[in-house]
Amino acid sequence: MIPNMKDQPTVQTLRSRLVSNPRPFVRWFERSWEERLAFVQTMVREISQQTDPNQMVELYGQRMRQILPSDRRISLSRRDLEYPYVRVTRSDFDSNPVNPWKHRDRLPLLRGGLFAELIYAEQAVILNDLSLAPDDPSRPWLEGMKSICVLPLFDQGKAFEHGHSG
Numbered sequence: 550m551i552p553n554m555k556d557q558p559t560v561q562t563l564r565s566r567l568v569s570n571p572r573p574f575v576r577w578f579e580r581s582w583e584e585r586l587a588f589v590q591t592m593v594r595e596i597s598q599q600t601d602p603n604q605m606v607e608l609y610g611q612r613m614r615q616i617l618p619s620d621r622r623i624s625l626s627r628r629d630l631e632y633p634y635v636r637v638t639r640s641d642f643d644s645n646p647v648n649p650w651k652h653r654d655r656l657p658l659l660r661g662g663l664f665a666e667l668i669y670a671e672q673a674v675i676l677n678d679l680s681l682a683p684d685d686p687s688r689p690w691l692e693g694m695k696s697i698c699v700l701p702l703f704d705q706g707k708a709f710e711h712g713h714s715g
Contacts, residue, residue: 577616588612603648606639619698623690625668626656627708633665634658640690659686667699671708674699 577585592612599605610622624639626649637657638649647655659665662685667674677696681688691697701708 576618588615602650610639617698621690621694625664627668630658632669633661635664635668637664637690642690662686662688663691668701668708671701672699673701 580588592609595608595612596605599608606624614622621641622639623637623641626636626638627634628636630636635658636649636653637659639646649656663681664687675696675698679691679694679696681691685691
């Protein structure tokens with residue numbers, strides 16, 4: 550539970566950056582419905598065969614990159630944390646990725662900034678013309694990005710995880 554509700558970010562804090570109708574990813578929709586259906590079925594089958602959650606997430610990410618291309622991917626978690634704390638669980642920058650289920654203590658723990666604002670808002674957003682405060686703890690992961698797409702991942706109705714693409 551977040552101790553001070555007035556400090557919780559809201560959708561309104563992001564309103565100036567929100568794009569309500571993002572351009573669809575044309576390449577995906579140029580495929581026939583049969584090809585798209587086969588792709589999704591293969592992905593779901595592959596994921597269902599996994600017993601290791603880390604491997605499941607890796608497979609899902611590989612498939613999603615084929616649908617939604619991006620320059621960078623970052624995953625965040627607020628599981629077992631309170632506002633304004635957030636963990637970076639995955640990043641394209643990691644040359645030695647850490648398994649977040651086995652080594653949570655080795656993941657970067659950030660306090661405040663844009664990542665915290667986004668994950669506690671529990672909303673999918675696209676931010677264009679991205680600008681960060683000089684002291685924003687998300688700066689090392691977002692430096693040089695001009696826009697990002699933020700997608701919450703829900704567990705029992707709560708957005709504990711988020712994926713970011715830029």
